[in-house]
Amino acid sequence: MSLEIKICGLSTPETLDAALGAGADMVGMVFFAPSPRHVDLATAPALAARARGRAGIVALTVDADDATLAAIVDAARPDMLQLHGKESPERVAAVRARFGLPVMKAIGIATAADLARLSAYADVADRLLLDAKPPKGALLPGGNGVPFDWNLLAGLDLTRPFMLSGGLDPDNVGEAVRRVRPPGIDVSSGVERAPGIKDPARIAAFLRAARAADATESEHPTGDKPAHTSSARETSPS
Numbered sequence: 209m210s211l212e213i214k215i216c217g218l219s220t221p222e223t224l225d226a227a228l229g230a231g232a233d234m235v236g237m238v239f240f241a242p243s244p245r246h247v248d249l250a251t252a253p254a255l256a257a258r259a260r261g262r263a264g265i266v267a268l269t270v271d272a273d274d275a276t277l278a279a280i281v282d283a284a285r286p287d288m289l290q291l292h293g294k295e296s297p298e299r300v301a302a303v304r305a306r307f308g309l310p311v312m313k314a315i316g317i318a319t320a321a322d323l324a325r326l327s328a329y330a331d332v333a334d335r336l337l338l339d340a341k342p343p344k345g346a347l348l349p350g351g352n353g354v355p356f357d358w359n360l361l362a363g364l365d366l367t368r369p370f371m372l373s374g375g376l377d378p379d380n381v382g383e384a385v386r387r388v389r390p391p392g393i394d395v396s397s398g399v400e401r402a403p404g405i406k407d408p409a410r411i412a413a414f415l416r417a418a419r420a421a422d423a424t425e426s427e428h429p430t431g432d433k434p435a436h437t438s439s440a441r442e443t444s445p446s
């Protein structure tokens with residue numbers, strides 16, 4: 209299965225087209241007012257219509273209540289919900305049941321202790337997004353452009369597919385793909401020229417570098433099969 213690539217925080221038709229044209233598998237819209245990438249409910253339908261059928265549409269929310277989620281689902285008709293706040297496993301399960309959409313739960317990683325939280329979420333989410341924990345004082349829970357120590361993922365054995373994120377950019381994504389060999393990757397600020405302003409050239413460079421590393425790794429693996437693939441199933445939580 210080839211690497212799935214998500215470009216997140218797209219908020220204009222031009223940059224959305226850049227991501228689609230460069231071959232992104234998923235495109236993310238951020239519904240979180242403090243973010244410079246925030247998309248409002250009036251803008252979302254046209255953006256989503258542009259992407260529909262060409263890439264998976266992911267709606268990113270942060271600790272949103274049911275009414276807010278309902279409005280977002282109504283406006284964007286996403287293919288997947290990304291929960292990027294402090295949602296508990298119970299809340300993830302409830303959102304999934306209520307909206308009937310696959311859910312990707314973001315988990316902040318800073319130390320090995322953070323990995324202990326993964327299995328509870330793997331039981332209820334369709335996918336996990338392994339992101340860096342926000343730096344102290346950060347205004348956003350994600351989209352901060354900081355990586356975490358990928359060595360922490362060595363030997364990880366997950367029952368769900370995951371996406372690697374946090375501080376990826378066109379220069380480091382090849383190394384990330386070769387070292388971690390994640391099923392998917394996600395990027396936001398690393399393909400911007402300024403906070404919230406996506407750069408079509410950086411989007412294309414990111415996809416090129418990631419695809420090249422994935423192709424090389426598939427043809428000439430440089431290491432052992434990563435442990436996280438040993439039991440990962442493409443099934444959904446019941």
Ligand SMILES: O=C(O)c1ccccc1N[C@@H]1O[C@H](COP(=O)(O)O)[C@@H](O)[C@H]1O
Binds near residue numbers: 348353373398
């Ligand atoms: O992008 C945002 O503005 C954002 C806001 C609130 C929560 C998450 C957000 N983005 C997600 O964070 C990861 C990592 O971002 P980055 O690549 O390090 O900038 C990104 O993939 C988004 O899914």
